[in-house]
Amino acid sequence: MSVLYVLVPVALGLVLVAVAAFVWSARTGQFDDLTTPALRPLIDDRPGHAREDKQGEGRGE
């Protein structure tokens, strides 16, 4: 059972990483607008349609 002395800190360390990731994503504004991004995948262009020239740029932040 003394393995608990190692496992609990390890598990909580992982939690800390997850929390840090969450804090980072919230601070960079990824939760600012929850309505619009949800609509975007539904409305994306059909493949090979009109958008090739801009595919790479201008989308992500």
Added chain:
Amino acid sequence: MATLLLPDALASAAATAVEACAHCGLEVPPGLLVGGSTSQFCCAGCRAAHAIIHEHGLDDYYAFARRREAPVRATGRTYEDFDHDAFHALYVRARADGLVETDLYLEGVHCASCVWLVERLPLAIPGVERAELDVGRSLARLAWDPSRTPLSSIAHFLDSLGYPAHPFRGVKADQMRRREDRAALISIGVAGAIAGNVMMIALAIYAGWFGGIEREFERYFRWWSLLLTTPALLWPGRVFFRSAWVALRNRTLHMDVPIALALGAGYLRGAVNTMRDSGPVYFDGVATLVFLLLVGRFLQQRAQRAAADSAEMLFSLTPSTARVVEGDGVREVPAEAVLPGAVLQVRVGDTLAADGVVARGRSSLDLSLLTGESRPVAVEEGAEVFAGTTNLSAPLRVRVTGTGESSRLGRILRDVEESARRRAPLVRLADRMAGVFIAVVLTLAVAAWVVWLGRDPSRALDNAIAMLVVTCPCALALATPLAMTVAIGRAARQGILIKGGDALERLARPGHLILDKTGTLTEGRLELVSWEGSDEVRAMVLALERHSRHPAALALQRAWSAGIGPAPTDVRETIGQGIEGRVCGHVVVVGKPSFVLEHGSRAARLALPLASLDASLSPVLVRVDDRIVARAAFGDPLRPEAANAIERLRSRGWHVSILSGDDPHVVAATARALGIPDRDARGGATPEEKCAEVERVRAAATRAGDGRPVVMVGDGVNDAAAIAAANVGIGVRGGAEACLAAADVFLARGGLTPLVELERGARRTVNLIRLGIAFSLCYNVLGAALAFAGAIDPLIAAVVMPVSSLTVVFTAWRGRTFTGASA
């Protein structure tokens, strides 16, 4: 009449099948149907938007099942002011990559298809790098290369698609709010992670009670719980302590006081017991409470946020620059710099930046921002004109009399702001209970301590603290925001957009309902009400009126299905008077009685007896050569469901009255048709009088002291101040944006049926909240009884508290609030 020989095709104008507009999907008026074309349009705006979309290869827009169902109302502005240096200095930011960026507030944004269309801007306009739309707040963020395209052409493009653009003037406040939102979210995330882990550790301890656990490990786990719970209280949980402290210092009590008491007592006793290595600890309960309470608080804040947001949108609607005439030249200056006495040049499509008097020119103005009415109003030299109105037909010179705050629009907007600020915050049901609650809990805790002191002194303190922890009003604090949030979400799906939970709570009790007439009780557009004349004349009138876009002409086209008629010649339209032309060799004049009677070389003779007309209708005479052969009457008909809806609201105990800017005779006629007594129908009210009237009714309601709400329903800027002054302001579909911004509730579906649904939904929501509160109180009573008996231990506390919260969540979720079916 026998002399009028008309082609058969004209006399028997055949009814055509209903055609849907290829752009917006609404019915196309028969007069606008184009033979041989597959795409029909309901208006020029839709036709233009369709052409643009097609030209840029964006036809996928039409693949959306749900598109915006409204005709495109492009303003036709040039947006030249958007390229002005002063504009750029105020609203445009430079970015690190050499591009510039701005936020535009777009009118008319409603759904997914709008996102698609607006975000395809980079495809349509070279130089635009990015366009992102926030649907919830109608804000588009644009990044573009100013050397390749001016902002004006981007704005003009959006405008022609039916999204008139305005600079967004609340960037600073917006950023602050965004920061607050992020901070709240981070708090919730941290509290949630901690709560989850403390609960897992607690599970190990509880399992140990049943299966046996070594002393050493139990101590180990208790220390970890303490270690984890400490940051949960110090970081996310500190808001409760701060808020409770503020409340105590102001000698008031609200829900945060008992919450802070429970959290603090539970934590401190747990910490002491951990160190003493004996007695119960409540860390799992405390950590879970912090998490759940933060969620409830966040939901509540967001609902209130939406209400505050919209006030800023108001200011985005006024123009930002004006063209001042100086000597021979014209200089463009920021609207703030225009002084009274200056002469402004107002081109066609420009929005007036200031109040003034027309110094030169004749034109017609679109007053819809001020009045909510889309009918153009003719102006000539000497006429008073107002900021916020749009020039439609010819250039004008305007001598400025009032600007900014002192303009009529400025005053109305200020009224809106002030009324919104004055509106007393609603004391929530839960907060009203806080005082009683805390007194009861403290008494019980002290009583438990005293009783146990006599029986078993070693357990007295622990039992008293168990009492505090187990009675923490967590479910109580969750009940209101949860039920509100769920109800607001459901209502939105029914086309009822509610900006804050306050509105729902206020609407739950019947009170005084004040309705605007035009556009609320009535259709808000001119319709043909009666026609006295022969079919032959009808066909001739229709042939002539097809050449006009006047509301009366459109009403005729809607009322009479159009076939292929003879082409009239020499058509001349006099703005605000009438139209004349030659049809089949006859001179036909249609228009206002004065216009028709005075026109022509010979005096007109009446060819048929005319019945007297209701005062609420506008008459139009028809003259063929020199005889008056027909008369039509136009009016704004009542919505078909209005009478029924009002009857139902009255049966619920609402006092219904009409407050309108329209002619008092018309208002009285409408009131009679709806069964509203004359004393409750008032016409001829200016925006300022409307606001004063609402204030008066509110003051009377306050004096009566029964807490009955005053509700104003309207659609124009003329209603905006009154809407803001009421306890609950409701804007109806098709209204001016400024009015919608001032309203607490916006009915996106036309008619009064949503109003009835809103009233019922509000009542049900408040009942649901009461139910949730009742449930959580039951749990608290049960918990208190157990704690008093000394039977509570951390395990029972850990079960009872989440279960009570879950019950409340479940009631909020399953409750029937806005169900759609009008039962």
